[in-house]
Amino acid sequence: MKGGIALSHHTGVHRSTTEHRFAEHRALLHAVAYRVLGSVTEAEDVVQDAWLRWSRVDMATVSDAEGYLVRVAIRLAIDRLRSARVRRESYVGPWLPEPMLTSPDVAEDVMLADSVSTAMLFVLETLSPLERAVFVLSEAFGYSHAEIARCVGRSDAAVRQIAHRAKRAVEARRRRYDTDQATRQQATERFLAACLGGDVTALIEVLAPDVTMVSDGGGVTGAPRKAIHGHEYVARAIVILSRRMPDDARARVSQVNGGPGIVVHSGPTPVLAITLHLVKGAVETVHVVSNPAKLTGVVL
Incomplete structure (x- = not known):
């Protein structure tokens, strides 16, 4: 015993x-x-x-x-x-990364915030799984080629080639969005105020003329199944989207994927997450996720 x-x-x-x-x-x-x-x-x-x-x-x-x-x-x-x-x-309609609430210290680190932004994750979708893994370990977390080689079961030389190829592919496809948090915060708050007021004109003022909105509803929520281009079309689509929200919907600016974003809740349940990507202070890209299965990361 x-x-x-x-x-x-x-x-x-x-x-x-x-x-x-x-x-x-x-x-x-x-x-x-x-x-x-x-x-x-x-x-x-x-x-x-x-x-x-x-x-x-x-x-x-x-x-x-x-x-x-x-x-x-x-x-x-x-x-x-x-x-x-x-x-x-x-998958029905456009596929976007799942949004995730992040802490303010992530936003303070430009490299870390960039690596977790929905815009960057969207670009990473164009890489092969191995290229993506190597790129993430190298660029976001600073692992050496030798360390990555042990992780993925490749030689140091092979990893060096993969890392170079992945980095070149990402650089060719990515947009250089504004990283200043104060600028992004102000634009997000203006965007939300215009949404809540149903003000198309105020929305157009925040949007770049050639803005693109990509919506991921997974065929469940009635989200547009193609990207919408141009500030007038995007502004009108957003106002229509705002009017379709549940009566008890509450929208707030939160830290989402390394920067300010908008999360809408109906009761305790998130129903929408929006991330905005700016160029020279104007919203160039809008990512909207409404597929309920992809909103677990923004539950308050």
């Missing part, structure tokens, strides 16, 4: 240590997985799967917990992204 108690105590200590070491890296694993997948729910699944693997490992064999866990998470994320790509081929 005495031996049984000692064994139980030893197992409990081991489990406590295992959980503690995992908890130290949980936020990093979620951040990496989210940037690779563009999905809050998929990233949470990756973290859970990584924990299941970690809980079965002999701690004595792991000298670098972060390296081990990032390697597990990145490989799980790559596998998930490959299967997600197949599912997205049958």
Whole structure:
């Protein structure tokens, strides 16, 4: 009996240590997985799967917990992204990354905020799963080519080539949006005020003439299934969208994907998330997500 108690105590200590070491890296694993997948729910699944693997490992064999866990998470994320790509081929309407509430300290770090913006995640969709993983580890988290090579099971030279190719592809496709948080905050507040007032003219003043609005409703919410271009068309579409909101809808400016965004709730349930991307103070791109399955990351 005495031996049984000692064994139980030893197992409990081991489990406590295992959980503690995992908890130290949980936020990093979620951040990496989210940037690779563009999905809050998929990233949470990756973290859970990584924990299941970690809980079965002999701690004595792991000298670098972060390296081990990032390697597990990145490989799980790559596998998930490959299967997600197949599912997205049958997705109804435009596909946008799942929006996610972020803390103010993310917004203060320009590189970190850029790597989590819906505009950047949208561009990353054009990369292969392996290219995306390498780009995220290199550009967003600063891992060396040698460290990334161990994560993805490629040679240092191969990773260097993949990183170069991915970076070149991203640079060719990305728009250079405003990063100044005060400018973005002011534009977002003006945009929201115009929406709430149903003021098309005030909205047009905030929008760039060639603004584009992309809406992701997943075929569930009646969102436009094609992008809308031009400030007059976008302004009118937004006013119509505002009028369709539930009677108890509450809209507020929140930190979304590294900068100010707008989240609309009906009771405790989020029904809409909007992120704005500015060029020279004017809104150049509007991303609207209304698919209920993609709003778990903006629950208050």
